[in-house]
Amino acid sequence: MERLFCDSVYFGVCISLVSYAVGVALRRKTDWGFMNPLLVSIVLVIAALLVLGVDYGSYSRGAAWLSYLLTPATVCLAVPLYQQVELLKKNYRAIVCGIAAGALASLVTVLLLALAFGFGHEAYVTFLPKSITTAIGMGVSEELGGIVSVTVVSIIVTGVLGNIFAEKFLKLLRIEEPIAKGIAIGSSSHAIGTAKAMEMGVVEGATSGLSIVVSGILTVIGASVFALFL
Numbered sequence: 001m002e003r004l005f006c007d008s009v010y011f012g013v014c015i016s017l018v019s020y021a022v023g024v025a026l027r028r029k030t031d032w033g034f035m036n037p038l039l040v041s042i043v044l045v046i047a048a049l050l051v052l053g054v055d056y057g058s059y060s061r062g063a064a065w066l067s068y069l070l071t072p073a074t075v076c077l078a079v080p081l082y083q084q085v086e087l088l089k090k091n092y093r094a095i096v097c098g099i100a101a102g103a104l105a106s107l108v109t110v111l112l113l114a115l116a117f118g119f120g121h122e123a124y125v126t127f128l129p130k131s132i133t134t135a136i137g138m139g140v141s142e143e144l145g146g147i148v149s150v151t152v153v154s155i156i157v158t159g160v161l162g163n164i165f166a167e168k169f170l171k172l173l174r175i176e177e178p179i180a181k182g183i184a185i186g187s188s189s190h191a192i193g194t195a196k197a198m199e200m201g202v203v204e205g206a207t208s209g210l211s212i213v214v215s216g217i218l219t220v221i222g223a224s225v226f227a228l229f230l
Helices: 002-007 011-030 037-052 056-067 070-075 078-083 085-090 092-117 121-127 134-144 148-172 178-200 202-229
Strands: none
Touching: 011 037, 011 056, 037 056, 037 148, 070 134, 078 085, 078 202, 085 092, 085 202, 092 121, 092 178, 092 202, 121 134, 121 148, 121 202, 134 148, 134 202, 148 178, 178 202
16 A cells, blocks of 8 residues: 555645645634644645655655646736736835845844854755745755755745734734735745735735745845855
């Protein structure tokens, strides 16, 4: 049975999709913030691999098909961006400044924490792209000499936490402006957070989608500079 799962071309894709579907169903049924579909699917996939005795390499080869969809899925975020283009043009100064501040805050935070915890260069650059989308972050980490697999985990954790807590945190700070909400979410928790922004409203989703792109570009440039600091 174990050999059957290991050799199956579709096992990785099927277990990933089924786990995510279960996560979506649980979220709708319970409406609990921590029942994030991605978080639930991660836990279920790990549990399934352990129970079935399937090694990660076999699972990864089957699930590789899903990785190919990362880039086109990110590009699809341009649709709400196009729908709100006039509003974005009117507020471009605030948007650019907000995204730049978000990207800079992320890089500075990683630097300060790396110094506080005594990280080496490899561990430090691994976490620099934590707040940008996986498709870009993996390339940045690899180019700077980081551990790509750990970078992916940090990006996912950042996104999931943003998805769960973003709305509550914005309410706590009494931030009501839709554009500000979208920038904050997109700059800090990339595509996973943007899913929450789209639930909050069209404007939030559009500005969050824009933040993913601009923040990604700024982080690619900024990470190359910040990598020299440690």
